[in-house]
Amino acid sequence: MPTKPDTEAPDLLVDVRDLSVHFALRGGTLSRLFGRDSGTIRAVDGVNLSLRPGEVVGLVGESGSGKSTLGRALLGLVPATEGSIRLRDQDLAQLSRRRLRQIRRVVQMVFQDPNAALNPSMTVEEAVGDALRVHGMKSAAERRAGVVDALERVGLSPVELFLSKYPRDLSGGQKQRVVLARAIVLNPTLLVADEPVSMLDMSVRAKILQLMLDLKHDLDLTYVYITHDLATAKYFCDRVAIMYLGRVVEIGPTEEIFAHPRHPYTKALMAAIPEPDPDKMVPRDLPRGEIPDAAQPPLGCAFHPRCPEAVSGCGWESRDLRTLVEEHWLRETAAYDEERTVIGDLAHLDAPSTSATIGSGGSAQVRAILEGMKAEDPDEPLWSGVQSIEDAGSGVTVSFEPAPSPALRRAGGVEVACVLYPDEG
Amino acid sequence: MRGTPRALLKPFTETTGLARWMLVAGVLLTAVFVVFAVFAPWIAPYGFAQASSGGTPFPKLGHPSSQHWFGTDRLFFDVYSRVIWGARTALKVVVLSIVLCVLLGVPLGLASGYYGGWFDRFVVLVMDAMYAFPSFLLAIVFSFLLTNVYGGSVVAVSLSLTAVYIPQYFRVVRNTTLSAKEATYVEAARAIGASDGVIMRRYLLQNVIQSVPVLGTLNAADAILTLAGLGFLGLGIQSTDAAEWGHDLNRALADAGSGVWWTGLYPGLAIVLLVTGLTLVGEGLNETLNPTLRRRRLLPVVMPPRNVSTPAEEEQG
Numbered sequence A: 001m002p003t004k005p006d007t008e009a010p011d012l013l014v015d016v017r018d019l020s021v022h023f024a025l026r027g028g029t030l031s032r033l034f035g036r037d038s039g040t041i042r043a044v045d046g047v048n049l050s051l052r053p054g055e056v057v058g059l060v061g062e063s064g065s066g067k068s069t070l071g072r073a074l075l076g077l078v079p080a081t082e083g084s085i086r087l088r089d090q091d092l093a094q095l096s097r098r099r100l101r102q103i104r105r106v107v108q109m110v111f112q113d114p115n116a117a118l119n120p121s122m123t124v125e126e127a128v129g130d131a132l133r134v135h136g137m138k139s140a141a142e143r144r145a146g147v148v149d150a151l152e153r154v155g156l157s158p159v160e161l162f163l164s165k166y167p168r169d170l171s172g173g174q175k176q177r178v179v180l181a182r183a184i185v186l187n188p189t190l191l192v193a194d195e196p197v198s199m200l201d202m203s204v205r206a207k208i209l210q211l212m213l214d215l216k217h218d219l220d221l222t223y224v225y226i227t228h229d230l231a232t233a234k235y236f237c238d239r240v241a242i243m244y245l246g247r248v249v250e251i252g253p254t255e256e257i258f259a260h261p262r263h264p265y266t267k268a269l270m271a272a273i274p275e276p277d278p279d280k281m282v283p284r285d286l287p288r289g290e291i292p293d294a295a296q297p298p299l300g301c302a303f304h305p306r307c308p309e310a311v312s313g314c315g316w317e318s319r320d321l322r323t324l325v326e327e328h329w330l331r332e333t334a335a336y337d338e339e340r341t342v343i344g345d346l347a348h349l350d351a352p353s354t355s356a357t358i359g360s361g362g363s364a365q366v367r368a369i370l371e372g373m374k375a376e377d378p379d380e381p382l383w384s385g386v387q388s389i390e391d392a393g394s395g396v397t398v399s400f401e402p403a404p405s406p407a408l409r410r411a412g413g414v415e416v417a418c419v420l421y422p423d424e425g
Numbered sequence B: 001m002r003g004t005p006r007a008l009l010k011p012f013t014e015t016t017g018l019a020r021w022m023l024v025a026g027v028l029l030t031a032v033f034v035v036f037a038v039f040a041p042w043i044a045p046y047g048f049a050q051a052s053s054g055g056t057p058f059p060k061l062g063h064p065s066s067q068h069w070f071g072t073d074r075l076f077f078d079v080y081s082r083v084i085w086g087a088r089t090a091l092k093v094v095v096l097s098i099v100l101c102v103l104l105g106v107p108l109g110l111a112s113g114y115y116g117g118w119f120d121r122f123v124v125l126v127m128d129a130m131y132a133f134p135s136f137l138l139a140i141v142f143s144f145l146l147t148n149v150y151g152g153s154v155v156a157v158s159l160s161l162t163a164v165y166i167p168q169y170f171r172v173v174r175n176t177t178l179s180a181k182e183a184t185y186v187e188a189a190r191a192i193g194a195s196d197g198v199i200m201r202r203y204l205l206q207n208v209i210q211s212v213p214v215l216g217t218l219n220a221a222d223a224i225l226t227l228a229g230l231g232f233l234g235l236g237i238q239s240t241d242a243a244e245w246g247h248d249l250n251r252a253l254a255d256a257g258s259g260v261w262w263t264g265l266y267p268g269l270a271i272v273l274l275v276t277g278l279t280l281v282g283e284g285l286n287e288t289l290n291p292t293l294r295r296r297r298l299l300p301v302v303m304p305p306r307n308v309s310t311p312a313e314e315e316q317g
């Protein structure tokens, strides 16, 4: 599924192809003992991403969308389950552990929580100098020179004041500067910044972001900037990739994404940006529902249970039917007791499937209830995804239109993974 | 690594209140025995296996006198000298076994917790089995086996004590490593390219050894008793190799019936006092280490006296 124009191919710094990172879900001791598989989490699921030298690419999405995992995979901190990550001409998946450690001269990472990212029992000099030490710089004097230079670059001066400090003696902003110093002291090419300012006070956020831009300019860095906050992404990035449940759902130049958000999830995120003008405030929460379980993502488009623009081909399935019936009962409490006996148990619908058999009190009665629900809210997109309702025993089988997870396709200047944007051709 | 000594001293410097007094009393008591042990050749008037002085043989089971403050025993040895020399034996055995426990238990716990997997499961199984075994019985079995190899020496007894106490060091270090290795700074170390060895040595070690000194002092008291117990059973160090309180007590058993009290009283007293001293140190430290027992030193809140004559204060009130 090559979606990038061929002209981009030559001077790529990083080229991520169909990358998947899955984590085995740890079951209890018993199920591990019996070798029972308790499922996998698809933290990253078929992502394509390329970085040109000098670019700032944002990874944006809610918590749990796989941004950090993708970032960590770029350093080889988590192994790729499938796909490849090429850094210039090396494939990270092919490298030995030793070579992988050497790669980390070139790719560095800044962590979200500066309070946790520094060893509490190392001084600033030891912490920053250790990056040099593990890459073989034996002389303490040479290391100190490198550390002093890095600390100056991140604006921790006078440097002498900070060298012998422990993390507990520093403020959050200062700690993050130390983390940045440790990241740049090896002269890397690519910096993965995982929500570098989200744990900091408002007052220092802008300063740290400005510092990162200065460093990029001075040291010719390429950034992967991870955030759940579109506002800083807009300020910081040349391109953004919007991620949802391990997939990139929209990617393109920052201006275009912000001027014309196409994917419904992007639009929802935009609506969640706090608006400085109170009259223009839009409801801040994302449309209905919570982030689904990453171990069992929705069929079809993973966003469909929450999507306000969903249509028939979005991958409707048994779990959506259960949600719909239960929401109906929440509204129509009077009808609950009677309908409940007709419909029967719904728990089996939790196994994701495009056909759902419900009802125990007679096919005609079940049909009537479903018809009633449809009449109640004819605009509910789930109904458009229903292919057929057939009698099955004392209930009915509802069949939904099977749908694949939409692929990224060009739309305007960006790429979108949504059935509303079929290939422009 | 400037942080290491500081991390090790932390439990000592953080004590307060009753814990501090227990600690001070324990340290003083223990210090007396350490002085005995270190300066035994100067403090003890005779050697531990010396039966005569200047050609004059010592009396057998002689009463305490000006020549022999604590009397002499049935082997003609001076009891006072043997009590002093016994402190040296006790210290040697305890220090050697704790050093071995730390040198073996800490790296093993660190590696086991860090790598996990089948290696971890195997070591945990072995250690748990050793821990579940009644400790004195384990010491007996080990000294029985080791005496064949090393003779009834300090090394053999120290190794048996190591076998008894090492599971505790292993456990404490492994469990702290399990939680410490999840910390972001460990991943950050990996991100700068640190190898597993570097991560364990420079990032985890200092953060997992903080409870080791306390464990050491608590075990020291127990180890003195185990050592004496082994000696009492005749499994420990032989009288002519070194002075050992437990073994002396064993020999004193026969004297007690004939009204000879000094051969038993003084070694027994030495055991009780040293164990008390070490227990006080250990418990004093334990209070600071165990957060549920810990009480922070609170500065008393002093309310300013209500002074009616100053209207400025009344306005504030």
Ligand SMILES: Nc1ncnc2c1ncn2[C@@H]1O[C@H](COP(=O)(O)OP(=O)(O)O)[C@@H](O)[C@H]1O
Pocket (backbone or CB within 6 Å): A023, A024, A041, A042, A043, A061, A062, A063, A064, A065, A066, A067, A068, A069, A070, A294
């Ligand atoms: N080491 C891990 N083991 C198991 N699951 C993980 C691990 N790391 C991340 N995950 C899961 O992968 C998903 C994506 O996580 P993450 O990449 O941290 O998302 P984000 O950074 O966007 O919040 C989450 O469901 C998370 O629970």
Ligand code: SF4
Pocket (backbone or CB within 6 Å): A263, A264, A265, A301, A302, A303, A304, A305, A307, A308, A309, A310, A311, A313, A314, A406, A417, A418, A419, A420
């Ligand atoms: S494919 Fe597009 S329209 Fe359908 S659910 Fe997903 S985002 Fe919404």
Ligand SMILES: [Mg+2]
Pocket (backbone or CB within 6 Å): A064, A067, A068, A069, A194
């Ligand atoms: Mg994250």
